[in-house]
Amino acid sequence: MVKNIYNTDVLKEIDKKFRKKYEMGFEEFERVLELLIKHGFQExxxxxxxxxxxxVWREVVYLLRRRLNRD
Structure with a gap:
């Protein structure tokens, strides 16, 4: 059985799994990037x-949140 990606329950399930897998938020990730740049790792x-x-991660999360808030 194929799940309907536009089903609210499916989106909530995906969002919950995504949040659990990536517990680091955007702010923390951006701080990590700043530290990498500061120490020359951009090369x-x-x-x-x-x-x-x-x-891509940020766009997927925003898309899921918009979809969940709309439904």
């Missing part, structure tokens, strides 16, 4: 991927 090969992952 590291994985730094760009970290930034990209953060952007």
């Amino acid at each position: 590291h090969e994985y730094f760009d991927k970290l930034i990209d992952d953060y952007i």
Whole structure:
């Protein structure tokens, strides 16, 4: 059985799992990025991927929250 992604219960379940998996909030993550930059790690090969992952993560969370608040 395929779950309907627009079902409110499914979105709440995804949001709950996502929050549990990523307990670090945006502010903490941004502080980590600032420390990495301060200590010169922006030249590291994985730094760009970290930034990209953060952007995707933030967009997914905002999308889920908008969807949950609307329903």
